[in-house]
Amino acid sequence: MQRYFINQNADSDQRFFITNNEDIHHIKNVMRNHVDNELILNFLDQRVFKCKITAISQDAIEVEPIQELEISTELPQNITICSGLIKADKYEWMLQKATELGASKFIAAEMDRSIVKLNQSKITKKIERWQKIIKEAAEQSYRLTIPSIDYISNLKTLYDNIDGYDYILIAYEDAAKDGEISQFKSVLQQLTQGENILVIFGPEGGLSADEVTLFASVGKQIGLGPRILRAETAPLYVLSAVSYQNELLG
Amino acid sequence: MQRYFINQNADSDQRFFITNNEDIHHIKNVMRNHVDNELILNFLDQRVFKCKITAISQDAIEVEPIQELEISTELPQNITICSGLIKADKYEWMLQKATELGASKFIAAEMDRSIVKLNQSKITKKIERWQKIIKEAAEQSYRLTIPSIDYISNLKTLYDNIDGYDYILIAYEDAAKDGEISQFKSVLQQLTQGENILVIFGPEGGLSADEVTLFASVGKQIGLGPRILRAETAPLYVLSAVSYQNELLG
Numbered sequence: 001m002q003r004y005f006i007n008q009n010a011d012s013d014q015r016f017f018i019t020n021n022e023d024i025h026h027i028k029n030v031m032r033n034h035v036d037n038e039l040i041l042n043f044l045d046q047r048v049f050k051c052k053i054t055a056i057s058q059d060a061i062e063v064e065p066i067q068e069l070e071i072s073t074e075l076p077q078n079i080t081i082c083s084g085l086i087k088a089d090k091y092e093w094m095l096q097k098a099t100e101l102g103a104s105k106f107i108a109a110e111m112d113r114s115i116v117k118l119n120q121s122k123i124t125k126k127i128e129r130w131q132k133i134i135k136e137a138a139e140q141s142y143r144l145t146i147p148s149i150d151y152i153s154n155l156k157t158l159y160d161n162i163d164g165y166d167y168i169l170i171a172y173e174d175a176a177k178d179g180e181i182s183q184f185k186s187v188l189q190q191l192t193q194g195e196n197i198l199v200i201f202g203p204e205g206g207l208s209a210d211e212v213t214l215f216a217s218v219g220k221q222i223g224l225g226p227r228i229l230r231a232e233t234a235p236l237y238v239l240s241a242v243s244y245q246n247e248l249l250g
Numbered sequence: 251m252q253r254y255f256i257n258q259n260a261d262s263d264q265r266f267f268i269t270n271n272e273d274i275h276h277i278k279n280v281m282r283n284h285v286d287n288e289l290i291l292n293f294l295d296q297r298v299f300k301c302k303i304t305a306i307s308q309d310a311i312e313v314e315p316i317q318e319l320e321i322s323t324e325l326p327q328n329i330t331i332c333s334g335l336i337k338a339d340k341y342e343w344m345l346q347k348a349t350e351l352g353a354s355k356f357i358a359a360e361m362d363r364s365i366v367k368l369n370q371s372k373i374t375k376k377i378e379r380w381q382k383i384i385k386e387a388a389e390q391s392y393r394l395t396i397p398s399i400d401y402i403s404n405l406k407t408l409y410d411n412i413d414g415y416d417y418i419l420i421a422y423e424d425a426a427k428d429g430e431i432s433q434f435k436s437v438l439q440q441l442t443q444g445e446n447i448l449v450i451f452g453p454e455g456g457l458s459a460d461e462v463t464l465f466a467s468v469g470k471q472i473g474l475g476p477r478i479l480r481a482e483t484a485p486l487y488v489l490s491a492v493s494y495q496n497e498l499l500g
Contacts, residue, residue, distance in 0.1 A: 073476045093343060100483050102475075141477045185498045225352075225493045226323040227391045233350050233486075240490030241498075243475045248435045248491075 084111035084203030113205030168219035180223035325352035334361035334453030349387035363455030418469035430473035
């Protein structure tokens with residue numbers, strides 16, 4: 001059954017209105033729903049209900065919650081993926097896959113070696129596009145929340161706002177080349193429910209020495225195995241490993 | 251330094267000729283190499299040498315091994331990714347990423363729910379294209395071998411040739427939905443060096459009941475965590491988890 005997100009907390013005693021235009025179009029024209037059809041609604045408080053469509057109008061789909069579903073599809077930890085701007089198709093592919101794999105937040109950062117640069121005028125449009133990709137991937141993969149995405153023009157901005165993170169990990173190619181394999185697992189093995197982890201990945205050319213130095217005192221450099229992973233692949237390795245360690249090995 | 255593969259075993263006492271046309275073009279025109287420049291050569295026996303270019307001609311680059319490099323970038327196990335044909339761009343992304351993540355073999359299978367079908371005339375061209383993508387990803391990620399790829403028009407063909415595998419795992423969406431989380435980890439935790447693992451993934455629509463039944467007696471159905479992963483994402487989760495369990499947790 002098709003899933004949609006609504007920006008309100010659940011309440012089984014009231015009806016809700018889906019007002020997002022893309023959702024309305026999808027419900028009416030793509031899925032060809034009519035009154036009495038059912039859909040799944042993810043509420044802001046991460047509760048999920050099977051709902052019945054009670055009215056369809058131009059600007060809203062009215063639904064009535066009929067059954068709460070016990071669903072738990074969020075990673076035990078909140079993983080923020082901060083990665084350097086890379087070619088658009090690669091970055092968008094990473095956003096989609098990392099959302100499927102449970103990332104809770106993205107930070108698109110212009111880094112020293114980013115070949116791709118965004119001029120201020122383009123950023124708003126880009127973020128809208130990225131949010132759409134993330135939202136669709138979140139629906140498709142049964143996520144309970146839609147990961148957020150921010151853009152920063154300099155890693156210093158991030159450094160000045162890292163107080164909220166329990167762990168800061170820097171995926172540094174040289175660490176991988178040096179055969180560093182203990183830092184990442186030791187962090188994953190000590191994670192507890194609800195912790196916030198920031199993982200920083202460079203662009204195609206990798207992180208600069210300055211960028212690595214910037215986080216040296218607050219972060220751990222991690223190697224992700226012996227193979228050299230592309231900028232858009234490394235975040236997927238990290239998220240898969242977090243899931244394996246904490247959801248399967250648990 | 252740029253890496254290339256050569257289809258011969260290493261021998262530090264002799265010179266070798268790189269005759270692959272794309273490699274010759276890359277060495278001469280892309281990297282603009284000349285005699286006395288160095289490159290890295292991966293030999294068939296998985297030995298790796300820094301080599302010096304001793305001669306450049308129209309149809310061959312002659313190189314002399316000058317220093318053996320101790321490199322170990324292969325997964326401890328041989329993972330074969332058999333997945334249903336999916337949309338071309340998604341399948342090619344998966345091939346590239348799964349090669350980076352250490353897959354040793356691919357089997358592109360036409361499955362019951364494959365929307366994409368290949369007519370016999372297209373298959374040879376497709377396999378050539380896939381091999382090129384895999385080769386480039388293997389060079390870029392410092393692999394010691396180039397994964398192979400086969401096409402099969404029916405899973406029965408695979409079923410008739412599974413004797414060489416130590417484990418057969420079926421990534422079945424329903425297993426994930428049922429919250430199955432123990433099979434995959436229990437297999438990964440008992441793997442030993444050099445074992446051969448076949449992992450079967452469905453196309454966009456998933457495996458059919460018949461296909462699951464076909465392997466029921468010889469394979470284990472595995473869940474890959476609570477989120478629903480797309481056909482092209484699930485293999486990356488499996489390979490990352492194998493690396494994490496056997497290369498990092500080791």
